[in-house]
Amino acid sequence: MAYEPPTHSVERSLRATTGAKIVVGIDEVGRGAWAGPVTVCAAVTGLRRPPIGLTDSKLLSPKKRTALARELNSWVTAHALGHSSPEEIDALGMTAALRLAATRALDTLPVRPDAVILDGKYDYLGAPWTVRTVIKGDQSCVSVAAASVIAKVRRDAMMAELGADHTDFCFEDNAGYPSPTHRAALRDLGPTPHHRLSWAYMDGLPRWRHLKRIRNTPEPVGLEDEGQLGFDF
Structure with missing residues (x-):
């Protein structure tokens, strides 16, 4: 099935309206799972043409997703992963656990973003970050789609190891x-x-x-x- 490829329109808009030079896309995986961590990836892609086939990780077969993640690891300008454990999810609740995992990812990035694109409707990150939420951002925004694929492949591998x-x-x-x-x-x-x-x-x-x-x-x-x-x- 063919999907409309993601674009840089949100990244360009943030640059134009906020003066941001570095925009990072963030997506999570594992929020609805009963076991394992919730994993967040922060990806900086710049405005280059994305790899062919990039889209929301959930729309890709495991084989395509794994191959694309390998390509993305070297294609993105920078990326980092953050996790919150089941114990942290139980203690803090999912919203705070997402914030913790996202903060860990952002703190690990080798560059400091000026603005953040979050997949979904709700801003679970908050101050001091400049955040724009985008529903289905993992399908429409290049940086968020890249984060989606990298996060999914990494967490799946972690769960296989735990299993x-x-x-x-x-x-x-x-x-x-x-x-x-x-x-x-x-x-x-x-x-x-x-x-x-x-x-x-x-x-x-x-x-x-x-x-x-x-x-x-x-x-x-x-x-x-x-x-x-x-x-x-």
Whole structure:
């Protein structure tokens, strides 16, 4: 299936309206997973022509995504990754965990961006950054699309590594997201050290419900995640 390629229109607009010289695109992966970290990539691409086939990582096959990530690693001007662990997600909530992972990525970049493009509707980064949110930015903005692909491939590899010690959960296939195999393993074996224990899916596991962690700080309206909703096992 052919997709409309992303452009530099948002990057150019930010340069024109804010005077920014360095614009970074940010995207996350793992927000809706039940296990594993949430991963954020910050990518600076300049205004060069992007690699052929660049788009939202979710629209690419694993084979194409992996090949494109290898190309992007050397094509982007700069990029960095940041992660928040399941323990941090449980303690802080997803919004703060996203902010922490994004800050870690930005702090690791070899250049200091003047402006940030965030994929989605909500600004989870905030001051002191100049932020523009773009719905479906991972499809329309070159820098965000590049961040999307790099983040997805890296987190998938991390989950495959974690899955080596928890083979019944098939993390190499589901990357910690809900799947029939994942749900069955949770029901029979209980959560691993890599699971997010504050999420509502734990309420559907009577044998393991005593392990649930309670966090008193609710997510802002609109930033709740599918993984925090109840699930019928």
